[in-house]
Amino acid sequence: MDERIDRLRAKANSLDVKPGVYLMKDRTGVIIYIGKAKRLKNRVVSYFRQNKGHNEKVRKMVSLVEDFDYIVCDSEFEALVLECSLIKQYTPKYNILLKDDKGYHYVKVTGGQYPQIQAVKQKLSDGAAYIGPYTSSFSVKQSVDEVNKVFMLPVCGKKFPEEFRKTRPCLNYHIKNCAGICMGKVSPADYQQTVKEAVSYLKNGSADSIDQLKHQMEEAAENLEFEKAAKLRDRLLAIQRLAQTQKVLLNTDKDQDFIGIEHSVSTACVAVLKFRGGQLHDKDDFFFYDVYDTEELLLQFLSQYYVKGGDIPKFISLSIELSDLALYQDYLSELAGYKVNLHVPQKGEQKRLIEMAQSNALEQLSLRLNKKSREIVAQQELGKLLGLSKEPEYIESYDISNIGNDYMVGGMVVFANAKPLKSAYKKFSMKENQTQDDYACMREMITRRFKNYFDESVQDEGFKRLPDLILLDGGKGHVNVVEPLLREMGIDVPVFGMVKDSKHKTRAIASSGGEIQIYGNKAAFRLATQIQDEVHRFAISFQRAKHKKNTFTMGLTSVKGIGEKKAFTLLKAFKTQKAMKEATIEELRTAGKLNAETASALYAYLHPEIQP
Structure with missing residues (x-):
């Protein structure tokens, strides 16, 4: 003890x-x-x-x-x-900690005759003008993209006037997102006035800019400056259109946060969409590692994210249910000084927006892990469907292949993070079972695989790691054979079978207690089907290769002077039929320890096309 x-x-x-x-x-x-x-x-x-x-x-x-x-x-x-x-x-090591590692962000207005407006992370001593600092990169990038579109400013990075008329206008000019400064038809004075208005728009918002543009447009029209008035009208319409598209997200003007969580193996991402006055105001993404419990993560995230009490909205929507919802609602209310409502949306616009937060978390997580979002979803769905305690990151699958009672072989394939890991594939030629008994062959293959796991002399990494899940190409009978065997060996890995329909397509997942239908779980169904198709392909390819090799071996023994032992020696020396056919008579003689007559006869057998 x-x-x-x-x-x-x-x-x-x-x-x-x-x-x-x-x-x-x-x-x-x-x-x-x-x-x-x-x-x-x-x-x-x-x-x-x-x-x-x-x-x-x-x-x-x-x-x-x-x-x-x-x-x-x-x-x-x-x-x-x-x-x-x-x-x-x-800040204990094993608590989930919300680290404040976000830097400051600025809007940069470059110098020169033709300044450009950019989103940057650092404020330099380079003569440029800076607006900020801001803590949200989302707000800065969104504002800069918005202002460049509305005021038709260049974002191509070209230097003006040095690069005037050197190239044709880009796509932004043709879709009216840029005034085509590169053509050299806009004077420095007019351009700088446009930039000045753009900066005012950034500092004062769209409402002030709309009032200012209306006044300038009316003034230009009174002065019969119709071309200028038309440009101001187009800019005014662009701002109004942009303002309208920003208001489609919330039907009310209340302040609300939507918090979505996505989790893959031991890494999680929390995404916060912040609505202020009914519009999407900001977005935050946070990553956490060595995480296994999403509820624990969300509870500690809520207490740390809002701990300063400076910007707690009255409504916070969550993507998962919490057992301590009322407790944390009271805690946040005390921090804020007013009633804060926590809830999990079930339908309508609120449900759509919490799904948007989850989608954002999933996308950010897939980028961070260098995995496709559908691969993360497939692992999550499969783990939930099978009732596993954790997402199956590393899956081993087994299949048996034979021709009657001949060439009994097995194949093991590995899927890591929902993708084939071919370096870990294994082939097994049956040694103890030479009859057509799939259960006995499966038992032999599993026994040999995990004996290698326990054998300290075996250094192959493919044998030294335990899988999170074992999938057998077969039904309940296969599972009932393998589960007791693993228990005897002290291996605690969940085992399921993959059942095919009459068209050899994956139909269900088999357990020792019955079958689990998977048609309703698209991502899990695709992953299980991919695994079953791959393990079947691998096993049958090995069986066919072995059959072909044995057929070739039998052909070699038809040459006078070559028995099974010499045929095996030749195959071991040359590895492939192609290499043996490319060998000279002398190379054949040396490798197989043949006499000159037998080597010549073998060469003739390998090259029937040159015989008289």
């Missing part, structure tokens, strides 16, 4: 069954985790039980705990407030 765990469990059993906060410490006394509990004793004791339900992060944290402190509170709300305060103070 572990003396450390016994000691900690005994201490935990002495705690009170009241709300409180606990502080886990390592052997140096450093606080590595802080948590709250409605019932302090029950929660702390759970860490020191032999609990297979603990995820990898918790197991690792518990392995480092040498002692813990605790603070009893009068209520769960008081415990939550204290937990948030202590996490902020100590």
